[in-house]
Amino acid sequence: MMTTLLATTAIEKSFARTQALRGVSLDIADGETVAITGPSGAGKSTLMHCLAGIVRPEAGAVTYDGRRLDDMGEDARTRLRRREFGLVLQFGQLVPELTAEQNVALPLLLERHSRSEARNAARTWLDRLGVGEVADAVPGELSGGEAQRVAVARALVTGPRVIFTDEPTGSLDTVAGEQVLDVLFGAAGERSATVVLVTHDNRVAAHADREVVLVDGKAETDPVVAA
């Protein structure tokens, strides 16, 4: 029996006059990879943001590793996100003034690792993702595929227990997108990290062990966990 790492219980969240989540309950096992899918506006990203402690739900509970995430103070949640979570968004969201290497080293520097340690780890990850050559380039000089791989490197450099990703291949062509997914799922698999993936693309969703379909703010989850 797998242990639950992340869970939501009947969470609700509204924005202005739209109710994004209408009572979503979901259990994610340690090491499981889950795709959250559904039509536009179904609440996919909001659910992921609640799971990652970025957004607090108005009702219901979010737990991570047995702790209530929605009740935690801002500082504690920030620490948790930095240490245990890695985040990859659609357009990389790199810091434009920093080089690829500095972007990847940043999470380690924020966690008070030494400069040389952070730099070496960043180099290692950039090389592993096949973007070692662009380590000194700034995001404006990178192609979409390169920027996304740098973003994956930045998410993985701290060795997160959970990787959250929202449309990680959104702006990429099929082959570049596959490379990003191969690396993301490969690295997650090696360390048995949990992956929570938001996507509207069935090809991307099919990489995950399980699919949770959100329709109108409710989870119509296929409860079957793939073997």
Next chain:
Amino acid sequence: MSVSQALLGILARGPAHGYDLKQEHDERFPGSKTLAFGQVYSTLSRLQRDGFVEVAEVASGSGPEKTVYAITDDGRRHLADWLNQTEPAGPYPADELVRKTVTALYVGADAADFLSRQRSAHFARMRELVADQTEQHEPAARIALDHAIAHLDADLTWLETAAARVSTAGEVK
């Protein structure tokens, strides 16, 4: 019918018997229906009649006789011609999924339920193909998988659109 040419393409690498041809075909074309043995042998006999393959050897051991087939020079020319031609872009025969859904709507059957179950079946297949793709690094195999995945993805998109239309519009009267 491209099964003939697909089999010629396998024989172009070396003589083989029917069982090997079936296995190799099914492996090369994961998006196609698997070949029945009967179809393999009827295709081989047609190819033999047309002079594209010949019997290279009849191996008899303790088990049943095994006929080993080889491609002829005419067969190689025929294969090269086929590879040189583009295929028509359509029209294709109406798809089984379309026939079933449209018929369900006309007779008032539960199309939404069918579409939802069908999407699950398609998605499960997508998961299998994506897993195969992750393991596969040979360009030829990967290209065949790409094609199967792209078509499956188109079907999935169609199933989702159909489900959305059925839920907004209800049944056709």
